[in-house]
Amino acid sequence: MRGGGMTPATQERLVAIASPLAALLAWQALADGGVLDTRYLPSPWRILLAGEQLARSGDLWAHTRASLYRLAVGFALGAVPGILIGMMMGLNRFLRAALDPLIAATYPIPKIAVLPLLMLVFGIGDGSKIAVVAVSVLLLSAINTMTGVLGIDRVYFDVAKNFRSPPWKLFTRVILPAALPTVFAGLRISLGVALVVLVGAEFVASRAGIGYLIWSSWETLAVEDMFVGIIVITMLGVVTTQVLKECERFFLPWRH
Amino acid sequence: MTAKIRIDALTKRFGEGDRGHLALQEFSLDVAEGEFVCLLGPSGCGKTTVLRIMAGLEQASSGAVVTSPPPPGRPANSMVFQEHGLFPWMTALENAAYGLEMRGVPRREREARALEFLARIGLVKFRSHYPHQLSGGMRQRVSLARAFVNDPDILLMDEPFAALDAQTKLVLQQELLALWEAERKTVVFVTHGIDEALSLGDRIVVMTGAPGRIKQVVPVPFERPRDPASLRADAEFGRLSLEIWHLIEREVQAA
Numbered sequence: 384m385r386g387g388g389m390t391p392a393t394q395e396r397l398v399a400i401a402s403p404l405a406a407l408l409a410w411q412a413l414a415d416g417g418v419l420d421t422r423y424l425p426s427p428w429r430i431l432l433a434g435e436q437l438a439r440s441g442d443l444w445a446h447t448r449a450s451l452y453r454l455a456v457g458f459a460l461g462a463v464p465g466i467l468i469g470m471m472m473g474l475n476r477f478l479r480a481a482l483d484p485l486i487a488a489t490y491p492i493p494k495i496a497v498l499p500l501l502m503l504v505f506g507i508g509d510g511s512k513i514a515v516v517a518v519s520v521l522l523l524s525a526i527n528t529m530t531g532v533l534g535i536d537r538v539y540f541d542v543a544k545n546f547r548s549p550p551w552k553l554f555t556r557v558i559l560p561a562a563l564p565t566v567f568a569g570l571r572i573s574l575g576v577a578l579v580v581l582v583g584a585e586f587v588a589s590r591a592g593i594g595y596l597i598w599s600s601w602e603t604l605a606v607e608d609m610f611v612g613i614i615v616i617t618m619l620g621v622v623t624t625q626v627l628k629e630c631e632r633f634f635l636p637w638r639h
Numbered sequence: 640m641t642a643k644i645r646i647d648a649l650t651k652r653f654g655e656g657d658r659g660h661l662a663l664q665e666f667s668l669d670v671a672e673g674e675f676v677c678l679l680g681p682s683g684c685g686k687t688t689v690l691r692i693m694a695g696l697e698q699a700s701s702g703a704v705v706t707s708p709p710p711p712g713r714p715a716n717s718m719v720f721q722e723h724g725l726f727p728w729m730t731a732l733e734n735a736a737y738g739l740e741m742r743g744v745p746r747r748e749r750e751a752r753a754l755e756f757l758a759r760i761g762l763v764k765f766r767s768h769y770p771h772q773l774s775g776g777m778r779q780r781v782s783l784a785r786a787f788v789n790d791p792d793i794l795l796m797d798e799p800f801a802a803l804d805a806q807t808k809l810v811l812q813q814e815l816l817a818l819w820e821a822e823r824k825t826v827v828f829v830t831h832g833i834d835e836a837l838s839l840g841d842r843i844v845v846m847t848g849a850p851g852r853i854k855q856v857v858p859v860p861f862e863r864p865r866d867p868a869s870l871r872a873d874a875e876f877g878r879l880s881l882e883i884w885h886l887i888e889r890e891v892q893a894a
């Protein structure tokens with residue numbers, strides 16, 4: 384058998400691991416060989432060393448913690464009321480009629496555009512960064528939750544009615560689980576948007592956070608540190624997305 | 640025999656004026672206690688509408704459905720919905736126990752009762768499966784379970800086997816008859832299959848195309864307990880089948 388007796392799946396996994404490694408090696412070789420301008424594109428090894436330095440000094444952790452804190456608190460403060468508002472809008476057409484224009488008017492505003500306004504209200508500290516994340520997440524969660532509730536197949540309401548479901552059980556056993564997949568889809572989008580908004584806010588209005596690390600590295604032309612920041616914020620995105628996926632697995636066992 | 644259900648001049652119009660659609664016109668029928676009645680008619684003739692009005696899911700435009708009250712503590716009716724009626728987020732067991740859950744029966748008791756029923760239809764092994772993990776036949780068994788476990792006075796079924804392949808359909812018809820023989824509930828079963836109606840029903844109510852009215856009521860002479868598979872070899876079955884086909888042929892062509 385070809386491939387040294389490996390299953391096709393194993394072969395594919397090997398290739399999948401080998402190709403980025405090969406790319407890194409090529410990058411390293413091109414940097415060492417003077418083909419790349421290392422002022423803009425330092426070698427992977429140099430980036431690793433810079434990362435080690437930043438980690439050793441404690442700066443890296445401090446920046447990561449600052450961003451993670453703002454992301455987590457902002458996400459929670461946006462998602463929880465957002466889901467509640469979306470639920471109520473989905474269930475009550477008067478509330479929907481009342482809030483729809485408000486959401487339609489505020490949704491298209493690029494949230495980073497209101498950062499200065501939020502800084503007037505919440506100050507230049509964590510508050511304004513948390514607020515801008517929360518606002519972005521709130522609108523997205525509300526819209527997606529409402530969409531989820533409105534999209535529930537009417538046959539489920541018929542079944543609930545025929546089986547004399549009390550209103551509270553209609554909510555917990557039918558409406559909530561039926562809407563949950565769309566709610567989670569909204570949370571996933573929210574998370575991506577939250578990261579963008581957070582980094583943007585940290586670029587311009589912060590003394591801490593990964594966004595600040597990237598921006599200040601640019602200002603001091605510490606390109607290696609900049610790359611460290613980019614890598615860390617990417618990892619932050621990957622890890623938080625994974626956490627969200629695990630939550631989804633837990634709350635939506637019937638989908639897996 | 641006393642009339643369990645009295646349907647009196649039921650008329651249903653969807654929408655208003657020119658845009659409106661008369662789905663059902665002066666539909667009257669008595670169903671006896673413990674009787675198995677099949678509603679047969681071309682697609683769109685109002686069969687589902689009759690059932691939904693009986694189930695309280697739709698308001699009649701005029702006319703009424705009067706049902707003698709159920710014994711105390713039991714629900715008046717439960718409906719077996721067409722495919723996709725199960726809750727995807729509930730396991731087979733939870734789906735089967737749903738009616739009891741809504742009635743506030745404690746978890747332990749309702750799961751015991753649901754499990755006992757799942758055993759009768761060979762689904763104990765699949766109690767923790769979600770609907771999407773079950774075959775079409777299994778899903779409709781769970782749908783039957785959800786209605787039967789609720790122990791209603793009247794069972795309403797809306798083409799529960801329509802989406803199944805011929806063999807699975809036959810097996811489920813056999814199983815339904817076995818379940819029904821054990822409890823003899825009053826059943827109103829909607830179908831567009833002539834064979835299915837002849838296999839299951841005591842009487843077949845043949846409906847006209849839109850607006851739905853009663854074309855003819857055909858009594859089914861076969862002895863019970865019946866086996867839908869061997870019934871098909873019966874000469875009388877073929878004769879009745881053809882007779883009913885002639886009744887609805889024109890209605891189908893017109894539909």
Ligand SMILES: Nc1ncnc2c1ncn2[C@@H]1O[C@H](COP(=O)(O)OP(=O)(O)O)[C@@H](O)[C@H]1O
Nearest residue numbers: 653660662681682683684685686687688689849
């Ligand atoms: N909610 C509704 N609004 C408007 N028209 C409807 C509605 N429900 C059913 N109809 C119409 O009423 C007629 C009868 O429908 P239905 O009872 O579902 O027929 P069947 O079950 O015999 O196929 C059809 O023409 C259908 O389009």
Ligand SMILES: [Mg+2]
Nearest residue numbers: 686687797798
């Ligand atoms: Mg129908």
